[in-house]
Amino acid sequence: MESFLKRFSKNGDFLRDAFKKFFNRDLMDFFQSRGLKLKIERQMRVFPVTDRSSSILDVLKKELEKAGAQVICKSKVVDLLTEKGMVKGVRLDNGREIPADRVILATGGASYSFTGSDSSGIRLAGKLGHAIIPLCPGLVPLTVKEDYPRKLEGLALRNIRIKFLGGKTRIVSDIGELIFTASGISGPLVITLSGRVMDLLSRGEKVSAEIDLKPALSVQQLDSRLLREFKLNAKKNIRNTLKELLPLRLIEVFAQTAGIDTFKKCSQATQKEREGIVSLLKGFRMNIAGARPIEEAMITRGGVSLKDINPRTMESRLIKGLYFAGEMIDVDADTGGFNLQAAFSTGYLAGESAAI
Ligand SMILES: Cc1cc2nc3c(=O)[nH]c(=O)nc-3n(C[C@H](O)[C@H](O)[C@H](O)COP(=O)(O)OP(=O)(O)OC[C@H]3O[C@@H](n4cnc5c(N)ncnc54)[C@H](O)[C@@H]3O)c2cc1C
Structure with a gap:
């Protein structure tokens, strides 16, 4: 678990209880015991053998059906109903109110908003007084x-x-x-x-x-290699010789940046020009x-502040009966399935705590 927690940019410790309750092996068991075949690829990334996210969704849908859950699609929660510091239900965008003495908010971040994750859930939490750490892009070009x-x-x-x-x-x-x-x-x-x-x-x-x-060659090794190539190809132009080392489009950019005429013959290349090429190869x-x-980030950083969430239950410290799970919480990690695991683990813990 320690190496897993290190992959979180900060606040990873907050997830300790959730991971103790339901970690990566539990998640794999959950799906495998329901008939989903999994495969482990490089860097221990786990995927369904079908390579389709719908395979995961199918298992979850069946599980909801089995539990007798009613799924309401294409409806947005626009308000959380509370009374005297306790949650009382939710209001949908069509005005319908659904009474509930436990609500789990798992509305994601603000990235890829066409999926419905438009930070509206985070704003609802903010409206009830929860501190919100400003949202910014994470895992982004x-x-x-x-x-x-x-x-x-x-x-x-x-x-x-x-x-x-x-x-x-x-x-x-x-x-x-x-x-x-x-x-x-x-x-x-x-x-x-x-x-x-x-x-x-x-x-x-x-x-x-x-x-x-x-990266496998030192500056000296690279310079010697270039010198050797230039000697071997003395009559060829620099551009053609560099094609062994670089894509053509990059050679053009290199030529402009270093101010080198790459159409001249290798035999005419000066030591300064060769050094210029080596320094670009080692540090472009x-x-x-x-x-x-x-919108283009794989995850949203920031969200509902951890100081307002009990890590042992995922319950709000301000509103009784309100729980948080997933990306809307102020934790984020590297690529590699860490964010998904955090969402599954906090979701499991919130679900179990809310059901007691
Ligand atoms: C392109 C891309 C690639 C990714 N790759 C990886 C990866 O390789 N590894 C990894 O760990 N993570 C990855 N992630 C991140 C990961 O998908 C998320 O961290 C994870 O899905 C968060 O789960 P969640 O349930 O908290 O939120 P979401 O998956 O965002 O789900 C939130 C749901 O709530 C609904 N919702 C939002 N607001 C409301 C509202 N007001 N009322 C009703 N419903 C609402 C949304 O429609 C959505 O269905 C990737 C994300 C993207 C976009």
């Missing part, structure tokens, strides 16, 4: 100040490392994949570190990114402007 990305849009770089530098902080990624977008950079490496980068920006730090396109730099909007 970043935007950069330079205009290279427009020229490189769609280009994927594999087996690279990216470093983010801001003030005295250095955030270094694993080796993996990066994708250029119309306004910046995305892909697993960037998305995973985006929250920490946003934290630096929100502290007023200037943040730059350096892409190491050849850009300045981070910010992040794409919350």
